[in-house]
Amino acid sequence: MKLGFRIKHYFYNAFRELFVHHHGSLTFRAKIYALIISANEYAKVDNYIIVKNLGLNIYKDDMDRANLLLLSTKELVQKVKDDNGLNIDSLIISIQQDLKAAPRYAKKIDIEALKEFLNLTDDEDVLAYQNNILEFLEKLKKETLGHL
Structure with a gap:
């Protein structure tokens, strides 16, 4: 990625709520x-x-927002891997809290798009775990949208 974008991402990350x-x-x-x-x-x-x-696809070719999504995702995955105060359970709790605060976010859970990630999994146990996560997200989405 370009140096300019990296610098911009640093500031976006530091002041995300103001700039994004x-x-x-x-x-x-x-x-x-x-x-x-x-x-x-x-x-x-x-x-x-x-x-x-x-x-x-989501941001209609807005490269900056797509890159920010990518970098934010990488950052979260790295925090889970590093056991840096975030794990899968706390990520699930955070998602649930976000949905309570903003139920409209449930519309952003695209199960079909998430299934693309399963095609990259070779381990059957991991695949079963990911399928359970997808089922959970689908149920959470339906419950949340049912309350709107």
């Missing part, structure tokens, strides 16, 4: 992607290519 329009929505999506990616201890680079492509 709808940062909560972007962060929520990053949490969803990080959850499914983090379930696989041996996540591939291809996972992040999927995130980037989904970001470009």
